Amino acid sequence: MADVKDIYQEQETAEETFRDHLATVDKEGKRIWVYPKKPKGRFTNYRSLVSYLLLLFLFGAPFLKVDGQPFLLFNIFDRKFIIFGQVFWPQDFFLFVVGMLASLVFIILFTVVFGRIFCGWICPQTIFMEGVFRKIEYWIEGDYMAQRKLDKQPWDKEKIIKKTAKHFLFVLISALIMHTFLAYMVGVDEVWNIIEEGPMENTGGFIAMIVFTGLFYGVFSKMREQVCTTICPYGRLQGVLLDKQSIVVAYDHERGEQRGKYRKDENREELGKGDCIDCKQCVFVCPTGIDIRNGTQLDCINCTACIDACDSIMDKIGKPRGLVRYASEENIAEKKPFQFTSRMKAYSGVLIILIGVLVTLLLVRSDFETTIMRTPGMLYQEREDGLITNLYQLKMVNKTNQNMEIRLSLIEPEGKIEMVGGGIDLEEQGIGEGAFFVIINPDQISKMSTKISVGVYSGDELVETVETKFLGPTN
Numbered sequence: 001m002a003d004v005k006d007i008y009q010e011q012e013t014a015e016e017t018f019r020d021h022l023a024t025v026d027k028e029g030k031r032i033w034v035y036p037k038k039p040k041g042r043f044t045n046y047r048s049l050v051s052y053l054l055l056l057f058l059f060g061a062p063f064l065k066v067d068g069q070p071f072l073l074f075n076i077f078d079r080k081f082i083i084f085g086q087v088f089w090p091q092d093f094f095l096f097v098v099g100m101l102a103s104l105v106f107i108i109l110f111t112v113v114f115g116r117i118f119c120g121w122i123c124p125q126t127i128f129m130e131g132v133f134r135k136i137e138y139w140i141e142g143d144y145m146a147q148r149k150l151d152k153q154p155w156d157k158e159k160i161i162k163k164t165a166k167h168f169l170f171v172l173i174s175a176l177i178m179h180t181f182l183a184y185m186v187g188v189d190e191v192w193n194i195i196e197e198g199p200m201e202n203t204g205g206f207i208a209m210i211v212f213t214g215l216f217y218g219v220f221s222k223m224r225e226q227v228c229t230t231i232c233p234y235g236r237l238q239g240v241l242l243d244k245q246s247i248v249v250a251y252d253h254e255r256g257e258q259r260g261k262y263r264k265d266e267n268r269e270e271l272g273k274g275d276c277i278d279c280k281q282c283v284f285v286c287p288t289g290i291d292i293r294n295g296t297q298l299d300c301i302n303c304t305a306c307i308d309a310c311d312s313i314m315d316k317i318g319k320p321r322g323l324v325r326y327a328s329e330e331n332i333a334e335k336k337p338f339q340f341t342s343r344m345k346a347y348s349g350v351l352i353i354l355i356g357v358l359v360t361l362l363l364v365r366s367d368f369e370t371t372i373m374r375t376p377g378m379l380y381q382e383r384e385d386g387l388i389t390n391l392y393q394l395k396m397v398n399k400t401n402q403n404m405e406i407r408l409s410l411i412e413p414e415g416k417i418e419m420v421g422g423g424i425d426l427e428e429q430g431i432g433e434g435a436f437f438v439i440i441n442p443d444q445i446s447k448m449s450t451k452i453s454v455g456v457y458s459g460d461e462l463v464e465t466v467e468t469k470f471l472g473p474t475n
Helices: 002-016 042-063 090-114 117-121 124-141 144-152 157-186 188-197 203-223 225-231 233-241 305-317 329-334 342-364
Strands: 072-075 080-083 086-088 248-251 324-327 368-374 388-398 404-412 416-420 424-426 431-440 449-458 461-471
Touching: 042 117, 042 124, 042 157, 042 188, 042 305, 072 157, 086 090, 090 117, 090 233, 090 342, 117 124, 117 233, 124 144, 124 157, 124 203, 124 225, 144 157, 157 188, 157 203, 203 225, 248 329, 305 324, 324 329, 368 449, 368 461, 388 404, 388 424, 388 461, 404 416, 404 431, 424 431, 431 449
Parallel strands: none
Antiparallel strands: 072 080, 080 086, 248 324, 368 388, 388 431, 404 424, 404 449, 416 431, 449 461
């Protein structure tokens, strides 16, 4: 009972000074460890389902392949990226920029409309913390009161076994997360090769694995909610993005106040009491240690644990659910229904434009890219037969999954092309380089710089036409 009394006293003190300090920091600046109660309810079940689906995708995607290529690959070392089976190279960086802009506007729009719902339902930090590590902690150490008791008791046999088992699993899962992220960067086949070769063959890679495993372990075993409340910049954006029309996890103060302890068969309306019975269950389940009844706070990740906790209490005392629910400040204070505001419409318009631009660029994106440049520092040469030549450097990128035999032909004006060192065979998703001469009769040249068109062929198929400049004497 003493532990329970201590918890209530801590919460009462926090209620009085909640705007003066962080919920997880005491007056001396020391961290207050959060022991959230295990949540139960419909929203918790929905969130668990979403977590399982996202985790299945995260750990399964590296093994998926499209036409022999990874479904997703972000190889920053070779500057090669595969998204949904489509290969992208540094030459496609403009697509990345447009895509990032569209994602940024989407996040802004999503936050303006739905608050920090991304953090509670989709963010990897929350998915792993609440959907994996916290569940292991509940399984081994018990619910929040049992965890508090275990941390306060001396290092006896029970504590050593439970703590060792928990942290062993934490390290194991952290290593699995690290290997999964590595598979997204170099491919799952390469990860298996690194594992089979052992640390002696890949000392640098092995050290990096140890470091990142320790980083993941530290985040989920020690940092926890501090990542959301202090480190993550997205939480700070709420202050400028949210308004009275934004839908957030909110406490209905119009209905809940004045708070008062519940007495059986009492008429709360006559006594001037609201529906909140001050049970503090919404506080106990909060993974960031806040009291949702104090209003919208930057520390709230919209995880809905407080909604489930409050609904269960309302069911027990015979009151309607929804004292804590998804709602806007305007909806609670003025009973106004949700409206799609002009600000939301503006963000939606910009988002639609960016998505349209991105889709258009993807549709017109070429599977083959050729760069032709005149060799720097060289002017034209006049051959013994009177023909004029220019030397060019050639670089080609094959973005397809097929090998290609490349030949070049001068389309305009009349003339011919001679390769230096033979033709170019491009491997699938390969890069080829070479040099060639463009040979043109002086009769085809009317000025010092003449525009020419070079056809790039794969077999008999024209895959690309490249325009460049040809230097020659003026007539």
